[in-house]
Amino acid sequence: MTDSDFQKKFAKLPERLKGLETLAGNLWWSWHTEARMLFKNIDRQLWKENRHNPVKMLGEVSAELLEKAAGNPEYLRHYDLVMSKFRRYMEERKCLFMNGGSHSNIKAVAYFSAEYGLHHSLPLYAGGLGFLAGDFLKECSDLHLPLVAVGFMYPKGYVRQRIRADGWQESMEAPLDRDAATISRVTDEKGNQVVVQVPLMDPPLYLTAWRIDIGRITLYLLDTDIEENDPWNRGISSHLYAGDREQRLRQEIVLGIGGSKLLDTLGIVHFVTHLNEGHPAFALLERILRRMEDGLGYDEALEKVRQTSVFTTHTPVPAGHDVFSYELIEKYLAPYWKAFGITREEFFNLGLHPEEPQAGFNMTAFALRLCEYRNGVSKKHGEVARRMWKSLWPDLAEEEIPIDYVTNGVHVPFWVEPKMALLFNRYLGPNWLNEQDDPSVWELVEDIPDDELWRTHFWMKLKLIHFIREKTRQRWIQECSTQYCPIAFGGLLDPTVLTIGFARRFATYKRADLILQDLERLKKLVGNRWRPIQVIFAGKAHPADDPGKSILQRIYNFARDPEMAGRIAFVEDYDEQLGQYMVHGVDVWLNNPIPPLEASGTSGMKAALNGVPQCSVADGWWLEGYNGSNGWSFGERDVSGNRNAADAAELYDLLEKEIIPRYYDASSRGIPTAWVRIMKNTIKSAGARFSARRMVKEYIDKFYTRALNGNLKGTKLNDG
DSSP states (O other): OOHHHHHHHTTTSOGGGTHHHHHHTBGGGGGOHHHHHHHHTTOHHHHHHTTTOHHHHHHHSOHHHHHHHHTOHHHHHHHHHHHHHHHHHHHOOOOSSSSSGGGSSEEEEEEEESOOOOOTTSOOOOSHHHHHHHHHHHHHHHTTOOEEEEEEOOTTOSOEEEEOTTSOEEEEOOOOOGGGSSOEEOBOTTSOBOEEEOTTOSSOOEEEEEEEEETTEEEEEEEOOSTTSOHHHHGGGTSSSOSSHHHHHHHHHIIIIIHHHHHHHTTOEEEEEEEESSTTTTHHHHHHHHHHHTTOOHHHHHHHHHHTEEEEOOOOSGGGSOEEOHHHHHHHHHHHHHHHTOOHHHHHHHTOOTTOTTSOEEHHHHHHHHOSEEEESSHHHHHHHHHHTGGGSTTSOGGGSSOEEOOOOBOHHHHSOHHHHHHHHHHTOTTTGGGTTOHHHHGGGGGSOHHHHHHHHHHHHHHHHHHHHHHHHHHHHHHOOTTOOTTTTTTTOOTTSEEEEEESOOOGGGOTTGGGSSHHHHHHHHHOSSSOEEEEEEOOOOTTOHHHHHHHHHHHHHHHOGGGTTOEEEEOSOOHHHHHHHHHHOSEEEEOOOTTOOOOOSHHHHHHHTTOOEEEESOTTHHHHOOSSSEEEEOOSOOSSOOHHHHHHHHHHHIIIIIHHHHHOOOTTSOOHHHHHHHHHHHHHHHTTTBHHHHHHHHIIIIIHHHHTTOOOOOOOOOO
8 A cells, every 4th residue: 555545544534533544554553552452442343353453443444433432532531642652652762873763764774584473464474483573673663773674575475274174284375465454555755656676687577665664663575566577576475485496596586685675775774784594695795786886896895794794593404494506596696796706606605505515505604604793593502503504614613603692582562461461560560661671670570469360361361262262163154064173173172271382383393293192191181080181282384394284184183082082172273363372371381392403482482471381392492491490391311313202201291290280289269379489480580581672682782783883703714
């Protein structure tokens, strides 16, 4: 939509409520409960039916209900307060780094990522990488960091998940309705759609852009689905992570090179480039070329780019790093080495993995070489990354490899359930959010009465189970088939039963089915008359990942088994909304990847913020987070070969000897005080240490400030 389209959509808004148009157009509402309530209180049922999307809701709500709200003094008092708070937020100037700040076209940082998890009304994400990027932008807004972000508009979305009667995952397209989302078209001063030609591409390739306002941060989304392109080029931005290797390369060229060109076209100047994974790394080529056009030679231009570039790797799994054949690289990127005045081999060496020279052009190796500041996303992942990429620095000891770490964090206002936030407001003080990275603030959790914390948690658990049952009922209505099994989707879940949650991408290394390793032992746990457990699974396998789909199918079919007593559930079509309900409402968060393949993991942090203890393999963030009193850790023993049986046995032992007894050991008042003690320790240990505020501040201190000052380490790389 253009700005005029946006205005037309809200034409029926009464003049007194015109501010709702502005509010709906900025995702600030997504992490401010009072703003969401403005929309919800107009038409609660429509808000629910439109899955908390204010743009869509305002487009469908009746003029009568809007007029009713405009004449309601109580509603207007709330409206005026929220609008005043929003204006103060947007107008406040606490600029970091430079004059002008986030409201000018001069930015400290340009942040590139292939996906962004912002809200379930915007399907621009596949999983944890996207949610990390979304939380990062929200926190940058809260901290006044002058940053601009670049990503992709995926008009066909990622995938919706549908489970067949036999348990096999089917993937369905979910086109994004751009006219019903918090998004607007980028136009020039005459109101025309901005169209940018991607540099050095033959035949010509064009893109346009959309913008999302996330508080004070602007995210530009690239879109190749325009008339200027042929059908193959139009499809570059259709889906997240194109499966065809050539189309995937073209997608990454558009993201990095096209994204950089868009910023130039819009007159947005930035001093530091931050690459969130290797997908947008070709942005560095365009940066080198710009500096050469300013008069620098190739070597000096490359060094300038290196000094001011940050690269975050999230992937400890070798197969997760993009590698493209040299033939494809030559087909599309030969103009760059010609413009640089270097040879074909010198260019190829920028992306060469010394241990796999014939494999092709490795995007992670390329980014590591051309970025002075590099990091993993947990302390353990930093160690794993240094070991993985040691061959790029052959003369250094492993501990000296210049790959640092910044442990991931989560955006606290977005992920804390509103009722839990009210509890924090009461006992942590009204200013707790502004001081959220101060551990002493979270010590005040001790002041929350046990019964209040437990009642709040149980309310969130009821909310989760009601959501799952309603989702199951809706699917039953649509399906209307004897083949459909509502029990497998959670139709018999019981809120009084100890509930374990597992929700993440169904990659084989994450071992979603580990708890099914010993079925007889599990059946005794779920079938126990007095102290049963139930397990809720959710997550998607990648459309091309048949082994992941097989694990999902196995879980679903066990959920159908009457011997599981209706206490195993698989909830289909996992997204941010279901993720919110689960991290708020389960009793225990389960995480059991094969170590050391969990780079960080953020879902457990989100659960911990809401008082949900984690039971996890000792890997990723949990190695830093576990303190012996805030959950359970297992899988630390060295096991040769397949470790599934050993880890599963340890998990069952924890359940039988520690977790289940503590959960069901209630006091005379019906409060499991020993369990509430673990809940409080969980919140205290996670609140400051694993917040996005701490994370963004570490990026500023460790990388951004140094990059802006042009500090050099001068470490010599192995360029092959």
